[in-house]
Amino acid sequence: MGCLRYKLEKTSRPSTRHLEVRHEAHGTSYATVVDEDLWYVTQGNRLLVLDPITGRQISETDLGRGGETGPAVDLLVTTTDIYVVMRDTSVVSLGRTDPRRPWIETRWDVETLGIEPRSIHRGRNGPIVCGLGGAVLLPDLKRIVDHHDEVTSVVELGEESYYASGRRVYRISDDTYIGSATSLESLPPSDGGGEVKAGGSVLPEDVMLFTRNESMGGLAGFAYVDDAILREVDSRHGTEAFSGGIRRIHAKGDRVLIISQASIHLYRIDHRGHLGEIWSQKVNGARDAGFMGDDEIVVVGDFGQARYGTKRQGDSLEYRHDSPGGLIQAVSDGRSIVATGVDGTWKYNIGHEAELVTDQIRLFPPPPRAVATLGWEIAISPDGKSAVVSNQFGEAVLPAPVDSLFTTVTAAEGSFWLGHHKGIMMLKPPKQSAPVPNGWDDMTPEEQIESGYSVLQGFQKLSVMIDGPVIFIQPLDLGGGVAYAATNDGFGVVRESW
Numbered sequence: 001m002g003c004l005r006y007k008l009e010k011t012s013r014p015s016t017r018h019l020e021v022r023h024e025a026h027g028t029s030y031a032t033v034v035d036e037d038l039w040y041v042t043q044g045n046r047l048l049v050l051d052p053i054t055g056r057q058i059s060e061t062d063l064g065r066g067g068e069t070g071p072a073v074d075l076l077v078t079t080t081d082i083y084v085v086m087r088d089t090s091v092v093s094l095g096r097t098d099p100r101r102p103w104i105e106t107r108w109d110v111e112t113l114g115i116e117p118r119s120i121h122r123g124r125n126g127p128i129v130c131g132l133g134g135a136v137l138l139p140d141l142k143r144i145v146d147h148h149d150e151v152t153s154v155v156e157l158g159e160e161s162y163y164a165s166g167r168r169v170y171r172i173s174d175d176t177y178i179g180s181a182t183s184l185e186s187l188p189p190s191d192g193g194g195e196v197k198a199g200g201s202v203l204p205e206d207v208m209l210f211t212r213n214e215s216m217g218g219l220a221g222f223a224y225v226d227d228a229i230l231r232e233v234d235s236r237h238g239t240e241a242f243s244g245g246i247r248r249i250h251a252k253g254d255r256v257l258i259i260s261q262a263s264i265h266l267y268r269i270d271h272r273g274h275l276g277e278i279w280s281q282k283v284n285g286a287r288d289a290g291f292m293g294d295d296e297i298v299v300v301g302d303f304g305q306a307r308y309g310t311k312r313q314g315d316s317l318e319y320r321h322d323s324p325g326g327l328i329q330a331v332s333d334g335r336s337i338v339a340t341g342v343d344g345t346w347k348y349n350i351g352h353e354a355e356l357v358t359d360q361i362r363l364f365p366p367p368p369r370a371v372a373t374l375g376w377e378i379a380i381s382p383d384g385k386s387a388v389v390s391n392q393f394g395e396a397v398l399p400a401p402v403d404s405l406f407t408t409v410t411a412a413e414g415s416f417w418l419g420h421h422k423g424i425m426m427l428k429p430p431k432q433s434a435p436v437p438n439g440w441d442d443m444t445p446e447e448q449i450e451s452g453y454s455v456l457q458g459f460q461k462l463s464v465m466i467d468g469p470v471i472f473i474q475p476l477d478l479g480g481g482v483a484y485a486a487t488n489d490g491f492g493v494v495r496e497s498w
Helices: 445-450
Strands: 018-025 029-035 039-041 046-050 057-062 072-077 081-086 090-095 103-109 115-122 125-135 143-149 153-157 160-165 168-171 176-179 183-186 196-198 201-203 208-214 217-224 229-232 240-241 244-254 255-260 263-269 276-284 285-293 296-301 302-308 319-322 331-332 336-341 342-350 352-356 370-373 376-380 386-391 394-399 406-413 415-422 423-428 462-464 472-473 480-486 488-498
Touching: 029 302, 046 072, 057 331, 057 445, 072 115, 081 115, 081 125, 090 115, 115 183, 125 153, 125 229, 125 240, 153 296, 160 183, 160 255, 176 217, 196 415, 208 244, 217 244, 217 255, 217 415, 240 255, 240 276, 244 276, 255 285, 263 285, 263 296, 331 472, 336 472, 336 480, 342 488, 352 394, 376 406, 376 415, 386 406, 406 423, 406 472, 415 472, 415 480
Parallel strands: 029 072, 029 285, 029 296, 176 229
Antiparallel strands: 018 488, 029 039, 039 046, 046 057, 072 081, 081 090, 090 103, 115 125, 125 143, 153 160, 160 168, 168 176, 183 208, 196 201, 208 217, 217 229, 217 240, 244 255, 255 263, 263 276, 285 296, 296 302, 302 319, 331 336, 336 342, 342 352, 370 376, 376 386, 386 394, 406 415, 415 423, 423 462, 472 480, 480 488
16 A cells, blocks of 8 residues: 655635734833822823832723824823823723722714814813814813814813913913914812912913923923913913923912923022922923822823932932833844833833843944845835835836824735834735736826736735834734834834734
8 A cells, every 4th residue: 555645735824804912011101190099191102100108009991992092192181081182093981989990881983073182281160182183172072162273171260261272372262362372281189279279379360371382492491371462471470491392280279390301490489479490300301290198299201100208419319110112112132122212221021021131332334225035125215205116017106195104114924014113014925926017118108007016016014003103013923923123112012913
């Protein structure tokens, strides 16, 4: 009896349905609120509930699928609810029946809101969401402001309301321009009333907080509207100037907290209404801060989360949890990605957590901006606004996604992966390239178009959202997909799903 030989038929690889973010080592924390004995923090697409004393994580809530939503960039906490802004994609509300473990109740997407959300503010009749296209009141979705550009804030004072857009402030009732500010914030309810009393001083009625960022730096302090003009309360003693710009300003009682890009400053308002600095701390990559009791503050940013005591200057750090945000450059050996951030060097063992390592900071090679494989080539333009795709049919220009720029490109298992400021795009060529028609090179460009053949014919294009810019992409050895490093999102893995 002889041997029988069988030939196994090779099955074709199924088409990719979509891309999935399979793992994330989150980076930047954008917003924070301390409410009694709980510390709320947004990081990536998550809401964290922390113990403010120990920093221990009490709970974690995923606010959206990785790769399908923008980062959680702003936060509003009320007695019954938490509202989180997912940049440009949605607003999520969570119930606080159990404040330690909030749960998602409602999600308003861009189509429902009618704007691309970027910030949230406390209003008289509910939260006010601001963003690209205007401002909307929750939960009834009443349109408060309709604007072609980004509205950065809305304040409601007395009988009038105002909004800021593009460093210009307008009265909502008639769109009259009244002055200049990047953002406006009403004082917390406890500080309100006809006359705002703080530290024994009397500030003007309907006083508000303002920031104004310019090319050389920023200003922050108190402002009010007088005779339809936005005025600083006291430009010498009630306004502070910073180089590099201002990210947030908060007030509580007689204290004011100003967050710049590289430092935190705490002020007390004296009996004359003057701001006097009582504490400051250099914090690279700071994004937001909040009051914790009378003598401590919490800070979040590119670096992670921290708590400081404010009774003493100098070494006032009491707690810190580092995260891989603010990444600048990266390199890989195939098994891990090493990247430098705002406070040191991070190593990401692909698919696992990232950790700070003792490594001398050095200049890495720039990420690749051109790649070729199997007769195809992609090259990113010098300005990042487009990429040129080349094959046997010639060249075609692929524009970068709206409001984004390409940063790097790599090839993995026959697909091209392009990193950009808002995520990663995968281009998959057809399994079998079409043959070049006879006389192709002799055809005019118009005739080539009319023939129905093109460089991008049969290409599949898929994308995931990542809080970039994406600074490095590493192909995975098995299973298809890539690992990445991104300035704000930290590290992660993206795979094809069939």
